[in-house]
Amino acid sequence: MRSIRGRLTLSLSLVVVVIVLGFAAIGAVAVPSILLNRDTDRLTAAGDRVLTSLRLSGGVTIDLDVLQNFVANDIGVVLLAGDEAVATSGLPAEDVAEIVAEAGPEISRASSPYLTERIDVEGLGLAYADNGRSSEVTAVVLGMRSAPRDITTTLVVTALVVVALATTSALIAVAAIVVGRGLRPLADMANRAERIAGGDRTLRLPVDESGDPAIARMANTVNTAFDAQEDAENRVRAFVADASHELRTPLTAAHGWIELYLRGGLRDEKQRDAAMLRVARQLQRLGELTDELALLARTDAGRPLLSEQVDLGTVARDVVADARIVHPARSIDIVVTGEPKVLGDGARLAQVVRNLVGNALQHTDGDVEVDVVAGDARHTIRVRDSGSGIPSEALPHIFERFWRGDSARSASGGSGLGLAIVQALVEAHDGTIRVTSVTGEGTTFEVSLAAHTPQREASGA
Structure with missing residues (x-):
């Protein structure tokens, strides 16, 4: 397969050849016609002048030399008396008979290389005298040789062909140079991309903003894709490192207690019971981490969730009721406005509210409020706390996996996956979540989900 440079050069060359040679062909066809029309017009004009002059000077004896100068030096003249040529000027004697035979009142090209025209002057009383003999002139035949026109045509056509070939060769060379220069940025980009694919992730494609905007746009787009890929790879590496650390911690703790038991360090039954309880807690934490990681993996893979009608008010009330049992000393209020129903996975939406409420209870000591507001197009869930708030520099990171807030949020050893899962x-669920926080006043998480109206859906069906 030819390279793109070869294909472009070939395509441009073919276009140039077709255009240039096409114009040359048109010129080669048009030039003979133009020259023929020019000679025809000259012969017609000469015939008109001869006829007008002879009519005005009727009854005279024609002077052939004067008549020859009158018509033009390259136009021959034959005087006829009936069908007999009585005088000739500017024409070879051997061609006269054929010229006379072919000539007619309309200009025609005789079988010999002449344009001819016959002018009838019978009745004008014109005569021609030669050697004491006078003959009545009844017609004048004009003849123009085509040889000069043919020579001119040959020269012009030859010049057209030579110029066309030279022009075509020059334009093909220019096309090759232009295509080569035009594709040079692409070649540089390809070389740079090969180095990036070879492992040098710090490189990016060269961008020439002063060059072709399309190439510059493509380079910028590819560089953006490389940046996104590098960022994704960095995130994956960080995620794997964090996940390994989080999984290793409970495993190490459990392994330590088991190792202590195997070495006989837990001789007392109470010590063994306490050790097994600690091992069970670490294994429980390990299971929770595994479930959370699996859930994130499923959502990242885009696996479909259940699609059923869910009442967000009921979900929120159940979560708050459970939270009050677990944290009886904390103030947890809930307000539900309207009938906030959505299409979604009820268990997962409950997990969203549970994680937000649990996050507020775990990281703050203040009151917690849950508001569920029904809207025409979208429903909103707000979880507020009256804690110390989140520092502004930390807000962009709170949804990152394994990120934990500073001591201002009173972090107590969570996995760092709760808000990422939310x-x-x-x-x-095609929803949005945002967070606002004021230091010293508290934090608000707001979830927005599309409303579901069964009556409208039914009427639309």
């Missing part, structure tokens, strides 16, 4: 589940 964001993943909300986005899986």
Whole structure:
């Protein structure tokens, strides 16, 4: 397969050849016709002048030399008396008979290389005298040789062909140079891309903003894709490192207690019971981490969730009721406005509310409020706390996986996946989540989900 440079050069060359040679062909066809029309017009004009002059000077004896100068030096003249040529000027004697035979009142090209025209002057009383003999002139035949026109045509056509070939060769060379220069940025980009694919992730494609905008746009787009890929790879590496660390911690703790038991360090039954309880807690934490990681993996893979009608008010009330049992000393209020029903996975939406409420209870000591507001197009869930708030520099990171807030949020050893799971589940339901926080006043998480109206759906069906 030819390279793109070869294909473009070939295509441009073919276009140039067709255009240039096409014009040359048109010129080669048009030039003979133009020259023929020019000679025909000259012969017609000469015939008109001869006829007008002879009519005005009727009854005279024609002077052939004067008549020859009158018509033009390259136009021959034959005087006829009946069908007999009585005088000739500017024409070879051997061609006269054929010229006379072919000539007619309309200009025609005789079988010999002449344009001819016959002018009838019978009745004008014209005569021609030669050697004491006078003959009545009844017609004048004009003849123009085609040889000069043919020579001119040959020269012009030859010049057209030579110029066309030279022009075509020059334009093909220019096309090759232009295509080569035009594709040079692409070649540089390809070389740079090969180095990036070879492992040098710090490189990017060269961008020439002063060059072709399309190539510059493509380079910028590819560079953006490389940046996104590098960012994704960095995130994956960080995620794997964080996940390994989080999984290793409970495993190490459990392994330590088991190792202590195997070495006989837990001789007392109470010590063994306490050790097994600690091992069970670490294994429980390990299971929870595994479930959370599996849930994130499923949402990242875009696996479909259940699609059923869910009452967000009922979901929120159940979560708050459970939270009050677990945290009886904390103030947890809930307000539900309207009938906020959506299409989604009830268990996962409950997990969203549970994680937000649990996050507020775990990281703050203040009151917690849950508001569920029904709207025409979208329903909103707001979880507020009256804690110390989140520092502004930390807000962009709170949905990152394994990120933990500073001591201002009183972090107590969570996995760092709770809010990441919330964001993943909300986005899986085509919803949005945002957070606002004021230091010293508290934090608000707001989830927005599309409303579901069964009556409208039914009427639309």
